[in-house]
Amino acid sequence: MTRIVVLGAGVSGHTAAAFLNRWLGKDAAVTVISPNPDYNWLPSNIWVGLGRMAPKDVLVPLAPIYERVGIEFKQARALGIFPHGSAALDKPHVEIESTGDKQPGTRELVAYDFLINATGPKLQFEATEGLGPAGHSLSVCTADHAEHTAKVFFSHIQAMKAGARRRFVIGTGHGTCTCEGAAFEYAVNLEFELRRHGVRDKAEVIYLSNEYVLGDFGMGGAYIRRNGYNTPINIFTESLFAERGIDWILRSHVQKVEASRLWYKNLDGEEHELPFDMAMLLPPFSGVGLKAYDRSGADITHRLFAPNGFMRVDADYSPKPFQQWSAQDWPRVYQSPEFSNIFAAGIAFAPPHAISTPRTTKDGTPIFPAPPRTGMPSASIGKAVARSIRDSIEGKPAPLHAASMAEMGAACIASTGTGLLRGSAASMTVFPIVPDFERYREYGRDLSLTAGEIGLAGHWIKHLLHYMFLYKARLRPGWAAIPE
Secondary structure, rough: OEEEEEEEOOOOHHHHHHHHHHHHHEEEEEEEOOOEEEEEHHHHHHHHHHOOOOHHHOOEEEEHHHHHHHHEHHHHHHHHEEEEOOOOOOOOOOEEEEEEOOOOOOEEEOOEEEEOOOOOOOOOOHHEOOOOOOOOOOOOHHHHHHHHHHHHHHHHHHHHOOOOOEEEEEEEOOOOOOOOHHHHHHHHHHHHHHHHOHHHHHEEEEEEEOOOOOOOOOOOOOEEEEEEEEHHHHHHHHHHHHHOEEEOOOOOOEEEOOOOEEEEEEEOEEEEEEEEEEEEOOOOOOOOOOEEOOOOOOEOHHHEOOOOOEEOOOOOOOOOOHHHHOHOOOOOOOOOOOOOEEEHHHEEEEOOOOOOOOOEEOOOOOOOOOOOOOOHHHHHHHHHHHHHHHHHOOOOOOOOOOOOOOOOOOOEEEEEEEOOOOEEEEEEEEEEOOOOOOOOOOOOOOOOOOEEEEHHHHHHHHHHHHHHHHHHHHOOOOOHHHOH
């Protein structure tokens, strides 16, 4: 029996494991290894971070689901990959360490015929002094972080109701952060909640970002066609902020966060101090720190992973000037060039380069967004990898199935509020995610499939997606028919 091991149970890993189990049945044994007991629908952490949902509304316990459908689940973190085997186990395997309640810290070797690395990111709060829940800023990167953030937010609501004024700083906590869309959505949701609580007049909301223009989102921005004009997306996003009285500071790298104040540097090299009462700042990402070893135990991590800890796949990683970067550099099948039975999916794969234009200060400090790889792309990549592994097991040439970010589109819905009749959403679609200036010479994208609008319809869709994807995550009847 073929043994498939999936490291990680986020959007990409959970998707891959579920489809492999469905397609292969008793012809393969699927094992999922994750340090967390729950699946977290990350987009809705925004609402948890403002008290509109509880952690239980965005978390799904994995063990009962996997037991029901016949997937083996081990609550553990992966430590090392042994693609040639080792003295302890002749077959390719991973070494894991239990994080469950029973025998935490216990190590085990798990053999595989195929391995999917879907470990996601390490949250590098340590990249900026004082950043993160252990320091002086807040986060919505996990359900626990978001729950704590909501409690702090409500304490400020009560203070404002008593007459105090507050400054909220939302954004990125380092010059190389990604997930600007999440910070953007949290900012507009926070502003909505301030109005809902009747304290908007006592609050200043500032969006602080490493983006060169508002709405870059790590995708190099976009153009959208509206009323016969091709309009840069920053006009769309700036109008959204202007209507809500949200100020913005761009092209900035946070250098240090202390209690009630932070320091940042901008692309011009200017350094500024910014006092705040509450700061929700996202961290940069890296790989989780997986190591790789040959049969003798020698470290071969550099053969599988890039220096940032993400796994190398079928991308063009050759160093070249920005002007020579191409959509063709991006991976299509997410297979390790070193080991054909190892794949990386979701955030775990190493991008060949940024999508946004790389920029640095005169002293060399990088200030530009890293590429986003979450949500729809992660799920699509996980499913494509699962298809390729299925085909290989069935004797077909593999991998046949591609999910290049330069050949797929994505949708982003930044919704405010959670009610059915109150709130709105900024809905944006881009195609492709990675601009392809060879196919779409002027703007890099198909403007007939790249659009944006603000209104209640997108707000409803965001609610529908929340419940639909949690239903899918639970692998309920018909789950496979729900698109990625």
